[in-house]
Amino acid sequence: MSRKKAGKGKNANSSEDRQPTGSPTGKQKGETGKSTVGTGSVVQANGMVHPSRPSLSNSSEFYDIAFKVMLVGDSGVGKTCLLVRFKDGAFLAGSFISTVGIDFRNKVLNIDRLKVKLQIWDTAGQERFRSVTHAYYRDANALLLLYDVTNRTSFDNIKAWLTEIHDYAQQDVVLMLLGNKADATQQRVVKREDGERLAKEFGVPYMETSAKSGLNVELAFTAVAKELKHRSMKEPNEPKFKLQDYVNKEMKSAGCAC
Numbered sequence: 001m002s003r004k005k006a007g008k009g010k011n012a013n014s015s016e017d018r019q020p021t022g023s024p025t026g027k028q029k030g031e032t033g034k035s036t037v038g039t040g041s042v043v044q045a046n047g048m049v050h051p052s053r054p055s056l057s058n059s060s061e062f063y064d065i066a067f068k069v070m071l072v073g074d075s076g077v078g079k080t081c082l083l084v085r086f087k088d089g090a091f092l093a094g095s096f097i098s099t100v101g102i103d104f105r106n107k108v109l110n111i112d113r114l115k116v117k118l119q120i121w122d123t124a125g126q127e128r129f130r131s132v133t134h135a136y137y138r139d140a141n142a143l144l145l146l147y148d149v150t151n152r153t154s155f156d157n158i159k160a161w162l163t164e165i166h167d168y169a170q171q172d173v174v175l176m177l178l179g180n181k182a183d184a185t186q187q188r189v190v191k192r193e194d195g196e197r198l199a200k201e202f203g204v205p206y207m208e209t210s211a212k213s214g215l216n217v218e219l220a221f222t223a224v225a226k227e228l229k230h231r232s233m234k235e236p237n238e239p240k241f242k243l244q245d246y247v248n249k250e251m252k253s254a255g256c257a258c
């Protein structure tokens, strides 16, 4: 079996689903640091691909290539809810339970006939856990940076988050800015144009999401997975994948006025 086995994803608490493929300090026990891809390639732990041997399985439990994605942003912006919406298709309504430390979930996506496993790290937004989060940045292939469109402070703090990302994350990390809680029209205090302007200023792809309604949640993760996959497996004459263009096109074809 040359493909790696991914978490089953049926039970959020299953050990496989929550078994990390890496840690801030390096590989987990028993991890080889490599997985093989269905196109006859070997993928390094960091998602890089090298032509090698063929895949033997088409099972949905297996993946071709894996990446680490981290959710960051102030406490209460909806990181955990976004992840739960993406993974389970549900919204965590009711009282807000702040994340303690860091947690993760796996999900395998079909991207251009390839199974791309995302290991998604849900960080705690509270200041007191910041040092824990710092340790994980360097392993992340992509970061989803969230603010809450109903919370001006969470938006104002984006510049500080970008400085943090600059200080701790890999230089070539895939980054995307998300204005979450777009469903809350009555409580909105940050206009979409403000988000767009900030994203342009820092050259970061941007869109609004809602963990509550599901708006753009799948798209955010798929876009990041596509970008990572294209970077790893780019054919010599293949045009560069442009994340923001892809997102705009997908939103347009979905008839989204957001």
Ligand SMILES: Nc1nc2c(ncn2[C@@H]2O[C@H](COP(=O)(O)OP(=O)(O)OP(=O)(O)O)[C@@H](O)[C@H]2O)c(=O)[nH]1
Pocket: 073, 074, 075, 076, 077, 078, 079, 080, 081, 082, 092, 093, 094, 095, 096, 097, 098, 099, 100, 123, 124, 125, 126, 180, 181, 182, 183, 184, 209, 210, 211, 212, 213
């Ligand atoms: N209306 C609305 N509420 C949301 C949305 N996403 C999250 N919430 C609510 O916002 C609160 C905080 O959500 P969480 O996902 O726990 O926030 P978090 O970013 O994980 O917070 P920390 O774990 O403390 O960093 C909860 O009460 C959620 O129900 C959304 O898209 N729309």
Ligand SMILES: [Mg+2]
Pocket: 079, 080, 081, 097, 098, 099, 122, 123, 124, 125
């Ligand atoms: Mg949380």
